[in-house]
Amino acid sequence: MFTGLVEEIGQVGQVARRGDYQSLQIRASAVIQGMAPGDSVAVNGVCQTVTDIGPQSFTVETLAVSLEKTTLGTLRPGHRVNLERALTPSSRLGGHFVQGHVDGTARIRESRRIGPNGFLGVALSPELLRYCVREGSITIDGVSLTIAGLDSEGITVNVIPLTWDATVLRDRRAGDSVNIEVDIIGRYVERLLGLSPEGGLSQERLAAWGYGT
Incomplete structure (x- = not known):
């Protein structure tokens, strides 16, 4: 982890x-x-x-x-x-939980700086884009980032100067491939809501777990 x-x-x-x-x-x-x-x-x-x-x-x-x-x-x-x-039991969790299990690669569609801040636009496949939400987390080439923008073709992330200077994101240009790991929480939620063998989340199952009204 x-x-x-x-x-x-x-x-x-x-x-x-x-x-x-x-x-x-x-x-x-x-x-x-x-x-x-x-x-x-x-x-x-x-x-x-x-x-x-x-x-x-x-x-x-x-x-x-x-x-x-x-x-x-x-x-x-x-x-x-x-x-x-990898994390140790005494490590601080300053980013988000990253498994290091890359979900796939994506193409940089835009790389620019406005003042001190960097901006990356990344084109994502529908299979990866479905797990992205605004203000959610995503890992690009091992860097924990917050999704600032989202459209039908991909995402935009803002990169603060410290991260820009301390990682290889500053080397990336339009057309380059990067490793993508989506937030694992989204995968668990998807399975719970509809893809689990038990049939997903329902009022009946919530009641059985003690959450009924």
């Missing part, structure tokens, strides 16, 4: 691709402090398992399903990536 608050921008070192398997070495300094093999780390919002640690880098291994569903397969040496270590 993560928060969507990026700890550090890392840089891709070596990329070894063998068919539907990829080994990715990432140079970093802050996140490797206390890191051990087997730990989870979010790389541009994708939960990965650390397999090796060096003095100034760590390595993760990515399998076919993640390569197909995320942008990790497009990374090359020199690319910058957002990094966040």
